[in-house]
Amino acid sequence: MSTRGKGSLPPLPYRSARTGALSIFFIMALVITGAFVASGSGTPVDPNGPGGPPTLEPYYNTDDYPKQHIVMPTDPQTSADNNLQLKTFNVDNCAENSAMIFLVDTSGSMKFSGKMDATKKALKYFTDNMGGKSVIGIYSFSKDVKELVPINEFKEVKSDVTKAINDLQPDGWTRTKDGMEMVYQRLKEAIDEKVYPGYKYNLILMTDGVPEVPPTEPRTCYVTAVDPNTAPALRCFAREQDPRLPQNIPNDIKAMDVSIFSVNIYSPDYPSDVVMFPYLEALLKDVASPPIGDHYYKTVNAGNLQTILNNISNAICFDNFTGKPKPL
Numbered sequence: 001m002s003t004r005g006k007g008s009l010p011p012l013p014y015r016s017a018r019t020g021a022l023s024i025f026f027i028m029a030l031v032i033t034g035a036f037v038a039s040g041s042g043t044p045v046d047p048n049g050p051g052g053p054p055t056l057e058p059y060y061n062t063d064d065y066p067k068q069h070i071v072m073p074t075d076p077q078t079s080a081d082n083n084l085q086l087k088t089f090n091v092d093n094c095a096e097n098s099a100m101i102f103l104v105d106t107s108g109s110m111k112f113s114g115k116m117d118a119t120k121k122a123l124k125y126f127t128d129n130m131g132g133k134s135v136i137g138i139y140s141f142s143k144d145v146k147e148l149v150p151i152n153e154f155k156e157v158k159s160d161v162t163k164a165i166n167d168l169q170p171d172g173w174t175r176t177k178d179g180m181e182m183v184y185q186r187l188k189e190a191i192d193e194k195v196y197p198g199y200k201y202n203l204i205l206m207t208d209g210v211p212e213v214p215p216t217e218p219r220t221c222y223v224t225a226v227d228p229n230t231a232p233a234l235r236c237f238a239r240e241q242d243p244r245l246p247q248n249i250p251n252d253i254k255a256m257d258v259s260i261f262s263v264n265i266y267s268p269d270y271p272s273d274v275v276m277f278p279y280l281e282a283l284l285k286d287v288a289s290p291p292i293g294d295h296y297y298k299t300v301n302a303g304n305l306q307t308i309l310n311n312i313s314n315a316i317c318f319d320n321f322t323g324k325p326k327p328l
Contacts, residue, residue, distance in 0.1 A: 098316050099135035099190075099199045100126075101151065103183050105207035105265075106142040109229070110170035113267040115208055118302030123165045126309045130154050135196050137186065138164050141179030143172025143214075151190050176211040180243040184253050191256050201258040202316055204309075205287060208265040208302075210276050211241030225275035235272045237279050243287065250287040261312050262288040264298040265305070 102123070110116045130136065132155025138148040148164035149157050187201060212235065213219050221236040243249045250260060262284035266273045281298070288295035294315050297308045 097133075097199055099137075099151065099196060099201045100130075100316070101137040101183060101187065101201065101203045102139065103179050103203060103205045104138065104140045104168065105174060105176075105209065106140045106168055106170050106172075107174040107207075107209055107212070108142070108170050108172055109174075109209050109270070109273075110265075112229070112270055113301040115265055115267065115302045116168060116170050118305055119206060119265070120165050120168055122302065122305035122309050124162075125306050126313065127154070127161050127165070129313075132158075135199055136161060137183075139179060139183055139186075140168065141175050142170070143175065145175060145178045145182050147182065147186070151186055151195070173214055174207065174209045174212040175241055176207065177241040177243040177249065180205075180249045180253070184249050187253060187256060187258055191258075200316070201256070202312075203253060203258055203260045204263065204312060205260065205284070206263045206265060206305075207280075207284070208267070208273070210235075210237035210280050210283065211243070212236055213238045213240055223276070223279055225272040227272035230272075235276065237276065242283070244283075254289055259289045259295065259316070260287055261295050261297070261315075263305070263308055264296070265302045266298065267301050 104119065104123075106116070110119070127136070132153065134154045135151060136149060136154045136157065137151035138161065140146045140148055148167075149160050154161070183203060187203070190196065191201065210223075215233040215236070218240070219236055220239040221234075222239060222242075223237045224234040227235040239245060244251075254260060264277075264281055264284050266277050266280070268274055285292050285296050297311070299305050299308055
């Protein structure tokens with residue numbers, strides 16, 4: 001005879017703890033399998049591959065971005081040293097929002113000491129590491145000023161960039177002011193018309209000499225130097241090609257929130273370069289954006305120009321890939 005009350009519930013059926021645990025593991029397995037299926041495979045994804053960040057295929061095109069760098073924190077995280085899941089990291093991929101405009105000196109003196117060849121090599125290295133969404137423009141100045149590659153997305157002008165670099169030839173004088181005037185006009189057009197909204201514009205000036213004009217033209221020389229390569233004419237720092245006069249073109253460019261990097265390529269075995277070096281350095285420091293330590297560089301015979309361009313790239317994006325934006 002049962003002693004259970006009339007309103008009592010029947011006893012719960014027996015259920016082992018083992019069965020409950022197996023059910024939980026089964027559900028977890030289904031979730032993990034579903035995640036792998038959604039990602040396209042059960043194998044890890046290459047972070048620089050088409051299935052990597054920032055999104056899965058087909059939204060991510062590797063041609064649009066530079067090679068990504070996973071940036072681990074520099075500060076110690078002792079509690080997370082043995083557990084990668086607890087570490088935080090950044091992905092360096094900022095170059096797609098950058099516009100790099102090159103203004104390259106192709107005057108006659110660039111043919112000495114291998115400066116032109118080293119410049120080409122450095123430019124090739126730099127552009128080989130650019131992402132398709134980065135913006136580029138290439139201009140040269142010597143006896144003439146040339147727009148070699150108009151400002152455009154890199155993926156649209158890759159072949160033009162390669163040809164422009166390969167075709168660089170040193171010839172003539174150093175019309176620095178005329179070169180900066182053309183670049184100023186092109187930058188103003190792109191910025192005023194918001195061609196690339198949200199992009200940070202950067203001008204990289206690469207030159208081996210003071211502004212000059214031929215001796216057959218009127219010129220006012222700040223300083224002169226004897227040069228066997230131009231004899232009997234003297235090498236002359238010509239006021240007429242000083243980009244700071246009468247209008248300060250570099251300051252006008254910086255006023256448009258464009259960062260200017262200047263690179264002094266000189267040859268100590270080239271006598272007139274030694275005489276002109278302090279004058280060229282003073283000019284290029286005036287041209288560069290502050291702080292000068294991050295925006296003015298010098299190199300002997302363009303020997304470390306590749307490293308300099310890499311440093312400029314890091315300054316534009318991240319400070320040595322620490323994941324922290326470097327103020328410009």
